[in-house]
Amino acid sequence: MAQELREFIINIVATKEGHLGASLGVVELTIALHYVFNTPDDILVWDVGHQAYGHKILTGRKEIFHTNRQLGGVSGFPKRSESEYDTFGVGHSSTAISAALGMAIASKLKGEIDKQHIAVVGDASIASGMAFEALNHAGVTNTNLLIILNDNAIGIDPSVGALKNYFTKVKLDGAKEADNIFEALNFNYSGPIDGHNLDLIISELERLKNVPGPKVLHLITTKGKGLRQAEENQVTYHAPGKFDALTGDLAPKSTELQSPKFQDVFGKTLVELASQNKKIIGITPAMPTGSSLKFMMDAFPERAFDVGIAEQHAVTFAAGMVTQGFSVFCNIYSTFLQRAYDQVIHDVCLQKIPVIFCLDRAGIVGEDGPTHHGIFDLAYLNCIPNLIIFAPRNETELRNIMFTAQQGLDLPIFIRYPRGRGKILDWQKPFKNIEIGKAEIIKKGEEIAVLTIGTVADNTVEAIEALHFSLQKKISLIDLRFLKPLDESLLHQVFKKHKAIITIEDGTIIGGLGTSVVAFAASNGYKNSIEILGIPDIFPDQGTISELQEIAGISSEKIKQTLQRYL
Template sequence: FEAMNNAGHLKKRMIVILNDNEMSIAPPVGALSSYLSQLYTGAPFQEFKAAAKGAVSLLPGPFQEGAKRAREMLKHMTVGGTMFEQLGFSYLGPIDGHDLEQLLPVLRMVRDRATGPMLIHVITQKGKGYGPAEAARDKGHGVGKFDVVTGTQAKSIPNAPSYTSVFAKSLLEQAQQDPKICAVTAAMPDGTGLNLFAERYPSRCFDVGIAEQHGVTFAAALAAGGMKPFCAMYSTFLQRGYDQVVHDVAIQRLPVRFAIDRAGLVGADGATHAGSFDIAFLANLPGFVVMAAADEAELCHMVATAAAYDDGPIAFRFPRGEGVGCDLPQNPAPLDIGKGRIVQKGSQVAILSFGTRLGEVRIAAETLAAQGIVPTIADARFAKPLDREMILKLAADHEVLITIEEGAIGGFGSHVAQLLAEEAVFDHGLKYRSMVLPDSFIDHASPADMYREAKLSAQDIHDKVLQTLGIASLKVRA
């Protein structure tokens, strides 16, 4: 809309094709979707099709006459003009995007004749021509390997519930106890698990459409009005609303709860959906609380923590895919803000994990133990505020301190390094290393392969410990 507003003002030759298939990933919501539907339900395809076919017979001869006839037909189809015309665009449509005899002449005509902004409204069907996709239009997005005949995607049988489903059920439990809890999503009710919330509490669940900026501000307004909004978005989508996170939430210290799905590397969704940056871009904001769940049980506690926290904005992140299969708490309790936990006591080396790399840290620790190295393992839980007491004690009691996170440089490890520097810990010889995602975008692969490429697997953790200690590496058991 911003671009169209600018283009209409400039009056430059610009051709915009609106591919209108009535679908996003979830069914569309909002007034604009309804408006587009009215445009094409009130305009019969066949009349325009006849005009377009007439133009075909006139190409490349008396082309102008064909164009004139098409424009006269369109005037009757769009009586009173459209929103697009009010923005300065000449509007053509709606056109059946699957009928090339209708579509191609219009595209040629616009290419040859347009002198200012043009909008071509094309109606298509998502999955057109492929039965399984036509029958399940929302399932053809971000697919893995699949059977071409049936459309069935090859998916392994999960050994544990997904983090998304655990979040969704935990939020339902909290909402049952507190009528002020509500949920906001941006066109991803299924992807974020809020479809379950919408079924149970339809008046407390808001899908704002593909509009993360508005979604964040909407959640801020709910919080200002006394509600307890959970703003559930993918990490990579929340990036679109960062300005609103800063100005509408953080500066006003409003208690918006950010449930950040798809944190870290995401496998089949590829580099575009990798949640690499939210730790860094949220933990640097004053007054923000930033958490990461090490497993699905911790996620339950973090949902409870967010529900109980009213002192300002709070965020918790969790990855795509299934959990580790741990027992879920019957009555999740809020965590102490800014307090981590010691998972395993050891000596010489301390590994401080933030997020679900904790499982890989445990695997690495088993092999290290076979070499006579028993590391202390700690789960930070919080990137902000840091557990200063725990971190400084780990630094004081160990020769090596290694942090690991599923995020880019500038996040949790950087905050730990800042704390250690301020407390003059490096003045006394601590060997400190920070394991983060590399300074590159990682291509589509399985999550395990992506983390191996990122050098954040159990083998890489094992190697990092030995390298820091100056010891030769062995192979970690798969």
């Protein structure tokens, strides 16, 4: 059965794409958990959830699993609205122990004394602060809580930190009670055991069912188990894209010259700047490959830090270094900066500490869906004093704002850019300074002004170019670039000259660019017609970026239709 499940996952992901290595690594565990426990009455919570493909396939979704991560299809992560077996929605790491503990204490209050609660957590996730908070609480409760520590020494990139070193020591020396961190926190610890020995896992789970109180079962697994390439190249095969299901080989890369990924523009530019400026530091929470900070880690290992899944720590760690005269680039995915919101306010902005934040995967990210869309950053940053918000329209702008920022700013700056590739092949041009708070006029017209921020300007240019030439002349296009500070002098000119204003952003309509422009108009007594295009007040589902932009009304076609209404 394990072999059949592995083959099914490999065959689907080979053609439909998605997360691969994590699910292959827990096939035996997944089968054992559903065999031993009476799910969904017994509650099973998967941390992060990209390893739950086998779980989904075994719980009634085999026939529709080919729709995984597609618009209207199966979510790539556990989702409560999708199945009663998905007991808690996940997508960001380190939440499973807290959720399962809440469920376990609720069961106790309801008198459900035989109900079991299982949280499956990876060795990278359990090192996060939130997981430790939950362990600290769980250790003093007498609940039916079982934590499965799925230890494969890797998250997306290899695990880091003192806890990783501890787990390595446990694997080599065995877990002596005297130096066992879980025993010290009041957990009944067992393991480490082979996470691919189905009989052994089943017998251990059967035993632990009858052990009272909080428990930890430590499993040693291999990420990508059952596909040679996925075992040997675990970083690439975390989410490999399309590959040959029979051989395991990745689909051949296009030989056509491609414009760079924004993450690589960040990574290579940082190395270029760091080679000239010895004060530059790079920090990322567990995303060195995804953010391309890996380039800096290879070139200047003593000045680049992967702090593990610890966004809160990353932000305040960066702030501490800046106070000592360093120029710190802290690269965090937009959706993960949400996890460090208090640190942004209390430890950075309140004290005017000029950390340079690079927010990767801003805007709609596509198939990973609602847990990963970076659509809230413009709004959640906009309301905080003492900061600068910049969204580059293209790769050159990203390069130049990084160059500008490392020369020294008085305030922290948040630079947001999207997942995927830009459009400029020859992007490594000489650096130029960018004037803070200065917008850029792309096109001048007489009747309608379109105000954009970031790469959504590309869709807008396409929309304008699709109109008749006589209509194009009526449209002005301004790339505001900075949400904070706004270029108010240019906005005065825009409102005085044009009868209608359209704002376009790949962030939420509430709280972002459109909100700021409307507030500007109101405070200055302008009566122009204003329309805001952006992400409506919903959590967008998964789908391709183009599909989701079309639904939100910010695709080039939908922008063209909006312009035609005004023209």
